[in-house]
Amino acid sequence: MTTTDTNAIVIAPFVPPSAPHGPDAAELHELVALDNAVCLSDSGGDHLRQTAEEMLPGWLDQTDRLRRGFIARRGGRLVGALLMGFAAETGSVAGEFDLLIEPGQWGQGIEDALLDVGEAEARALGRTSLQAWSLHPVAEDAEPYVPRTGWGRATRTDLARFLASRGYELEQVERNSGFDLRNSLEIATAAYARAEAAAGDDYRVVAWTLPTPAELRAGFAAILSRLATDVPSGDLVIDEEAWDEGRVLRREARLAAAGSLVSVAAVEHVPSGALVAYNELLIGEDRSGVTHQYGTLVAKEHRGHRLGMLVKAANLLRWRELAPQSPQVSTFNAEENRPMLDINEAIGFVPLSYAAAWQRALV
Known part of the structure; x- marks a missing residue:
């Protein structure tokens, strides 16, 4: 150019x-x-x-x-x-x-x-559609931006004002929540036991540290492909992305090159053998830094069995052993995704900041 x-x-x-x-x-x-x-x-x-x-x-x-x-x-x-x-x-x-x-x-x-x-x-x-994310502090604003979903608010930062002035519309607000890993995990332990009992014998937890075992790659690819379509996204234009075992391997090669440690807790639907829920936790080469949750998803047809709580609690409990020096987990969830925010709040996550999604049609 x-x-x-x-x-x-x-x-x-x-x-x-x-x-x-x-x-x-x-x-x-x-x-x-x-x-x-x-x-x-x-x-x-x-x-x-x-x-x-x-x-x-x-x-x-x-x-x-x-x-x-x-x-x-x-x-x-x-x-x-x-x-x-x-x-x-x-x-x-x-x-x-x-x-x-x-x-x-x-x-x-x-x-x-x-x-x-x-x-x-x-x-x-x-x-034909272009999107941007702006970050916002946990703060009050007398005249905040309100997304078209009606859920959440965004303070009037320099970036937010600029995007609005260029014709971008605020479509969605996400809450960035944090969990203090230095605290007791008693709440997560009890939540895991209750969720496991509620899920019943048709579901079982499987967990691994990347790289993904060969026998799980196809199932992991299938559930990863649904992250773009099964989470609340307001009126954002979302392209479906194809996932297969090769893409899983390429992704894991990039994460390994970055020095990342990644733990996955997933749920297998025992009758079908399919992976129907997952949670990922990641930390960079500095194992004393902040942990990031890269995704939590329960396939739509398997919701209502407390699988979201099951995978999130399972991975938090596992993470204490894998990255004992990390002080905090950071995660993002749409404000309208009340079921996942309820899980976060029940375990002990608190708001750290907010992110706003803006969109403009290109003509």
């Missing part, structure tokens, strides 16, 4: 390095530092921090998800970035982006210049 110069702001594509600490990795580390600074500023906490090792693998392997990035510099200094992701399946129509502006640099044309380039890139890829 041709470099664009707008009011002394120079925008160029992000070129990922071959390794996180090679001679060509300086820009990657600038980007990670910017991302962490924005997350801290917008969410009010440092629980979403990531490293170059965690960011890079997804850029190097784009078999299953396309990535595009654009870097904004002024006077040679990185002042903003737009990071984009697209489903790779033929016929996909949606794209999403993270817009990162150095704190204190809003209103100087950086955000408009980056989004202009990003929207043009999405159109060039044939996408």
